[in-house]
Amino acid sequence: MRTENAKPQFPTPQTGAIQRSELPRLDLLRSFEAAARTLSFTLAAKELFLTQSAVSRQIQQIEAGLGVPLFERRHRALALTEAGQVLQRAVVDCLERLRDATARVRASTQLRQVAITTTAGFASLWLIPRLERFTADHPGVDVRVSATNELLDLARAHIDVAVRFCRVSEGVGQPLFEETVYPVCAPQLLGNPARPLQTPADLVQHTLLAMMETPQESALNADWAPWLNIMGLPELRTKNTLRFTQYSDAIAAAVAGQGVAIGRLPLVAGLLRDGRLVAPFGGTAASQRGYFVVTAPRAAGNPDAQDFVRWLRAEAEAPVVAGAPPRVFS
Structure with missing residues (x-):
């Protein structure tokens, strides 16, 4: 009371x-x-x-x-x-x-974050060497890179941006650049008179570094076929062939002097510029494949992801210093 x-x-x-x-x-x-x-x-x-x-x-x-x-x-x-x-x-x-x-x-x-998925080769050879420029301009952003050749479901994997590698005719998303190819090797392979490497026909005396052939890759006319066809050597048989599941491993073997790899531009442009790889022959071929940027719906509410896409396109449009420049989509 x-x-x-x-x-x-x-x-x-x-x-x-x-x-x-x-x-x-x-x-x-x-x-x-x-x-x-x-x-x-x-x-x-x-x-x-x-x-x-x-x-x-x-x-x-x-x-x-x-x-x-x-x-x-x-x-x-x-x-x-x-x-x-x-x-x-x-x-x-x-x-x-x-x-x-x-x-x-x-x-x-909450943590500012951008999650990206792309192929292992694109990640290690093109994206990662440039990534410091993005992080320097975007302090506090946690960038997460999933490097895999598997096509991840962006929603289920909580991915903001994907960079896909596919035929130009089948491209989805925003085109980044088309790929051109030609052989590359370590400089020391050029100095052996017993095994010259002056013309495409000289490849028969060398180890070819190539990717594992799968039905999907064959359908894409992957690896060496575009360049060999242009050179008139579609049935070329080399001394040895080393095959890899990851393109970055094939390039690492080339840098180590283990053979000749097909160089994908602009992925290997930095290695050519630094002199770790050289192009022994002239003549480039368009592989009819390219890289495309796919933005997940979740990225619409993530301004850092949108900045990352703009940064990707700006980097792709920058001049390629070494080797033949890729044909950039308009």
């Missing part, structure tokens, strides 16, 4: 400024909002993972503090009183504002 000298639990017109202790606790307000919305202590209890009696006691606690009933208890039914309707509007507004503010604060502290 309240005495005349007892301090009111909630503010009244006579108490003046609201004190922190005079406001209902947040858990009580959540219970009231759920009960007012469902007009059922039982449904509110299920929603809040409480018992029906616990919700009923919490509502009684608010009513005792305010000194007015908030609900009309009818037979198997509840109805808001006028005071209950006033409080419901205020509580709903306050909880919505609190949810919005919490979401904004949480978003501001």
